[in-house]
Amino acid sequence: MRHDRLEGMTKGWFVGDFDPHVLRSTDCEVAIKHYRAGDHEAAHFHRVATEITAIVSGSVRMLGKDWSAGDILTIEPGETTDFLALTDCVTVVVKAPSAPNDKFLATAQS
Template identity: 70%
Template sequence: MKHARLEDMVKGWFVGDFAPSVLRTTACEVAVKRYKAGEAEAAHLHRVATEVTLVLSGRVRMLGREWSEGDIITIEPGEATDFLALTDAVNVVVKLPSAAGDKYPA
């Protein structure tokens, strides 16, 4: 058995081809991302990875739309999005595959 804590990971990412991680793999990346209302991320895209975001709690804006608890958004390679937390929010993010350096400004 192994044990780790989310706060010891980088920006909520805990599975993927990076360190630290609890499972190092090129198959996928997994994160739990916590945001305060007003936090934002600049528009970006992935050329290789598909990114799936589950809004676990709160309200966010992505792809020019508002999303809330229970919404699952799939962003295909080459599709750009920015991000804004409209309220405090928690997202679960899965990227397939784990491709180092696959994040480009849009």
């Protein structure tokens, strides 16, 4: 058996083709992310990966709409989103495939 802690991972990412990892995989990336109200990410897109975000607790604003616990958002390659934690929240994020360096600021799309 192997034991790791989420705190030892980078920004909650623990499965994927990067270090540190619990399981190295080129098929997908998985993260459990904890945010405080007001945390945000700039508008961005992925050229290769599909990103699936499940809201576990709290509420967020993505794709110009408010979402809450139980919502699952699938963001296709080339689709732009930003992120704002409206409350303290927890998300689970899956990206497929694992494509390190596949996050681009929305201004790079034009």
